[in-house]
Amino acid sequence: MSAEPTIPRAEGPSPQAAGAWAAIVDVLDRAGVSTLFGLPADDIALLRALAGRPRPDVVVARDQRAAAYMAIGHAQASGQVGVVVVGKGPAVTTVSTGVLEAATAGTPLLVLAAGTPAARRDTGAFQELDQVAVMSPLVRRALRADAPERVVPLLRHALLTATGPVPGPVYLEIPDDLLEVPVPVPDGPVPPPERAVTSVLPGDARASRLVAGARRPVVLAGGGVRSAAAGADALALAEGLGAPLFVTASGRGAVDEDHPHFAGVSGLYAPEETAELWAETDLVVALGSRLEETATYGWPETVGTDVPVVQVNRVASEFSTGFEGPLVLGDAGPVARGWAAGGAGDARWRARVRDSCARAAARSPELPDPSSGRPPRVLDVLAVLEAELPADRVLVGENGLADMWTYHWPAYTCRSVGGWVVPSEQTPLGFGVAAAAGVKKALGGRCVVAVVGDGAFTLVDADLPTLVDAGLAVLYVVVDNGGYGWLESQRSPGDGVAAGTFAAPRGHPPTLTDPRVHHEVVTDLAGLVPAVRAAYGATRSGRVAVVHVPIGLDDGPHAESVLEGDFPHLAGT
Template identity: 30%
Template sequence: MEKKTVWQAVAEALDAEGTDYVFGLPGNPKHLVYDLTERTPIKFVLVRDEKSAVSCAYAYARLKRRPGIVFSNPGPGITTLVTGLLEATSGSLPVIAIVNGVVENHDGMGAFQELDAVSLMRPVTKWAVRVTDVSKIPWIMERAFAVAMNGRPGAVFIEVPSDLADVAAEMAAYRPGMRRHLSRPDADAVTAAATAIAQAERPLLICGSGAVFSGAADAVAELADRVGMPVLTTPGGRGIYPEDGPFALGQTGLYFTEAGKRWWDESDLIVSVGSRLEAFSTNSWQFWPSDARFVQIDIDPETIGMNMRPDIALVGDARLSLREILTALPKIEADQRTARREAVEALREDYRPKLEAANSDNSTPIRVPRVLDAVNRIFGRDTILMKENGGADLWCYYWPHYRVLDIDDCVPMGEQTAMSMGIIGAIGAKLAKPDKKIVCFAGDGAMQMSLAELATAAELKCGITWVVLNNHAFGWVQYNQLLGQKPFVATGFEVNSDFAQIARAQSCLGIKVERADEIDAAVTEALKANAEGVPALIDVAIEPHHYHEHFERVHRARFDH
């Protein structure tokens, strides 16, 4: 046993857990920061706004498959964390927020920045706790890591009253939290799933974020190859299978392209791995093959049958479940596998003329697919796609207009789709994977919510490229006004930011692009700057309300009804 203060104990715990970054904004560095920097090798990453800390930790957690750590302050410093922690829990990612809270001895008496933070955080986290006994810190930290990582991962919130900061107590040496528990599914369910896959004529594999976090990429690729089974992903599952791979057919729901939708509609078996199949993955459960059997695999038993009742349910870790299926899988004849592979390639070839026409479109104003093609060609492999949330940048969801070429190289938002988290999260992504290139496509609406953190990226020498698809509006919302034949009220920007100039003012490269023949040079210049540790922003003037045909079809159908 050794006497320690609360923040000494927290710093020791974080170090023992292998933490390398804490993202945050200190109100007083004596709370955690001094003990981190003086007693551990952990780096404190100073952001300009507390909400940005969660964005960075979110991306870090996705790419490292371990908790991203956030530090913040009482009152408004806590409330600004709520959106990001909600997104982390929705997106099944482990983020631990540790905050300096209101003093314990004035609790309930109108203390400065008083807030019932635990009640606020309970709906958006897996566990929220306020420290009342300093000696419990080792147990609380151990529990926090175990809860964040196990089952369906998610956020944890820990509040440490500020008047406990200097209180020392006898504490045992920290023992790291329980590592992720992995379970295998029921043997009979495995046999039934393997038999169903072998008997299916047009099987289809859908992968969600649970498959990614499980590290199931090798098992997914092997199953696709052995069966001749196309792979679709939800937005969260992107990065589980290379999108130039022979069985890649893009994404589901709102994000179908023609090739994937055609196979989907004719499927006789859907195998879902690590997805809750929420609204955006299925277009509010409207897209589902009428005659398909359904196999659902998920580590969370509460997810099974949440939206659609499966014919066969496997409760277990995604990677282990797929490995069990592969072991039990009956032999599938080579000619059957070849026929399916050729059918997938035929679907892709049928779509190729549309893809090539979009890639070579030199229209003014610029159309987004032309920009996506340039980034995909010039940045190439080892490029992490940071996803944002808006109408124009949604083009990068539409495979093969943008292809995620390598395993794990995508950071999507969860079902909350909080705007600006992808833009800011790019900093956390670069710190997590410094050898990777990072690109984020964003609308001008989301970019205006994020501008303070350009300086953070420059200060940290994060080579990131943001491509701002600028239509002077909240385009998705405005498109609904267009379809509803309503005036453009409260959706457009009469005064828009000069993003390139703002980027340059914050020590980033800033480039404006207004013609298609300027795109390749701008992307090349951005890539060169990134290699030297300089963030780059490319502000592209795009054609308003030019969306993918499936996006338009889905939205028009809502107004036709």
């Protein structure tokens, strides 16, 4: 038996940093963090600690919630942990919506917050709040550094926890009394853990036997596949089994949507050409999904009863126990690769799948005739964006009545060289507007376009100067139906809800007053292509660009009622 290895130790005490933020910045830099987002507390100790350093840099937002969305977008686009910095009390409760989004999306997010000094807790101090208790239900870990020597160890622990093996948000509180005291900083970064591949399931397991014996399988990839970068493995499984590959809304962007086995978004957003495959399947393999209701909407009653659903997730809390079938605890990538290697598939089912997927893909929206004289609709906008923007552009999504068109593949395709950043099942309003800034920060010269509703845009447009100041040249397309169109579209004459409660009539979209933002309103098809070209050109020169497109309340894939009698200028376009 060999002796335990000797661990080298540095001679003498660790170097000292001049305050907690100087120590934190040093550790984050060594960990590869390039950018911080946030609105620091009343002091500017963090900004002092960053002064004169090449990295990380900081994007100072106007709103803590928007800062969290930016950090999430940056994390999803860069593969780094997102870092958001906020103050105490109400700053922490404001950022909590972004923390909820990161938790649901499985995005690594580190929240660094100021805190009340230990000596003043429970005294009614300024902005005092039991922040650890508030954040604990939303994060992987909620931590507080109450001594100088605990700052760096807790920060390192937070980074390891946030990044995996199940990514998510972590909260670390830095009380104000640690701002000026020396903080020890050990030399060198913490090496990342070496991960053993233990998720290859034996061939005699029930789940493996069901997969091997399926004649008409369907594969579903959720947000867990995206966060684990296992999209290629999911596609390999679909190819090996001859199965269609559906994604959930939060799994959008996990796989190449030009692949011949890609079948679109499952459930509420499924194309009719591939939705019919659910009625014929004899097995569903769900990778990295909680199987929430929008993903399973419209599934036949036999799925999950007579037709088993094999679920693969990294943690047990992600399983849905409402479906009959084996539960596999493991990483989707290795599991899918193992099953793909033994897949044979049924030749008739494989041909059926490819035909259905091809017919669905053929329904991509056509470029509109600019001479028609009619106002543009959302599908016109998407077709023009597809034609005019570079192939490696990245689409950032929202989720409202009109911008929900982007969920309907192939309304806007996702080439392998492009990509998607989409909200999770939480779909917080304004996520895509702010997240686009973080995506642009991560991707630099690539085109980043966010298709958003006017309700979402107005919620976050206070941070447009943040994008301008930071040189984050995002192209925003605002499909504007006058308010919160999803709610307005559900109003009916007999329910007592006044017309215009959620979407008020108005003649034109609001004018953006910042001259540094390129802004154009498009009211007819003839102006759509020139407006998109000009906006893209503006982003190429480093300017934020906004294209406003007024649309009707009937312009949404699930709008069931139209207020033609009340607001004729909003409807029937």
